[in-house]
Amino acid sequence: MSKAAKAAKNIPAEALQRVEIQDMVAEGKCLVKLNGLVIFVSGVAPGDIVDLRISRAQKRFVEAVPTHFHQYSSLRETPFCQHFGVCGGCKWQHIRYDAQLRYKQQQVEDQLTRIGKVALPEIPQILPSPSRQYYRNKLEYTFSDNGWLTTEQINNDTQTYERNVLGFHTPGRFDKIIDVEHCWLQPEPSNEIRLFIRDYARAHDLRFGNMVKQVGNLRNLIIRTAQSSTQGSGQLMVLLQCYLPHPSIEPLLDAVQAKFPQITSLNYVLNNKGNETFHDLEVVNYRGLPYIEEEMEGLRFRVGPKSFYQTNSAGAYNLYKIARDFAQIQPTDVVYDLYTGAGTIANFVARGAAKVVGVEYVEQAVADARVNSEINGITNTEFVAGDMKDMLTEDFTAHHGRPDLIITDPPRAGMHEDVVQRLLALRCPRLVYISCNPATQARDLELLDPAYHVTRVQPVDMFPHTHHVENVVLLELR
Structure with a gap:
């Protein structure tokens, strides 16, 4: 014990x-x-x-x-979603937004000092999200033939409940899906499309998937909406994921397109793997274009079914402006953008630099990054695919030039220690570290502390009603 x-x-x-x-x-x-x-x-x-x-x-x-x-606490407010407490998302709906921001700020400060143990400048107030509802440009829903029942539903022996559902996971359970009537995360027609597909599948006896038994056919639904694009406002992508080929897929997609002619990219993918990742699988563009477009400051960014793009478009713009402000890029600067994804940050800052070199593990993302430079007429970017810890060698810097500035935006796990050691060896004058996980960011800051000191910090809220927080740090060479 x-x-x-x-x-x-x-x-x-x-x-x-x-x-x-x-x-x-x-x-x-x-x-x-x-x-x-x-x-x-x-x-x-x-x-x-x-x-x-x-x-x-x-x-x-x-x-x-x-x-x-x-x-009850004075910090409480009434949750706006009928699924609060059962759905695994938006767990802070019961807490006032000003209190959410205060605790997120405290989380950043505590983790940087307790884990990172580095000297910090005064940290300004966290930047709130431009929107608190309907702020996401992407949602993923899961089909299940064994929908989750609440305790109240189980105890209600006078009513029978539909078990074929299309919705979200319950907290901590990959196999338990709740039916969702209305989600407050993505603007319409997201809910309308999901409910139409669910009801069509029920009415036509299409087989909803079972994640445990790996049976059924309908597996996953992804809806993406272009929210930041002036010219692309209203662009809409739907991706249906099925286990196996089936004659019912095309009639379903035809019905969706007929009901929602505003869909500009309709796609499907066949995936009978043990997980829902499909980056290694072919996505079939059934109707329309194979992408939608987001926009920032006149720059267009193509977002395909496999592309990564920050899910809070307006919040991402705020985040990138802060990173650019911290960077203070000069016209002669060589900039490395590590974990560049689809090159959003690289292209966003390229106007002010001599050259930007983006490095990313996912080859498809690198291809997207190159396209994003091309369609915007940006000619001073280079993108390279490879494992970050293997890329930043002397040969790499000799070929691409030694960086005057490094921007790094790693996944939640933070940077591999080998990457940190290479950054220490490079002795780049300035590092801008963007993180979606202040705990792993703090760990990396401690490793960088012998050569760098933190001169600016700015927390950013990208995900209202959740505990997640983004943080931007500027490090300068000692």
């Missing part, structure tokens, strides 16, 4: 009654400390007074769930 489990066992039952929730911590959970025991609680807000039940014990902490609320 772990130390935390022993401590939890010795807590008298009355100590878990009328407990005041103390703080918000990482991953969106709340914190309570009782007799030196750390308790993480989900579904509550700081200031709530609740009864708790220990649900799980780890080595150094335990997890608990509220069983009764005696008093």
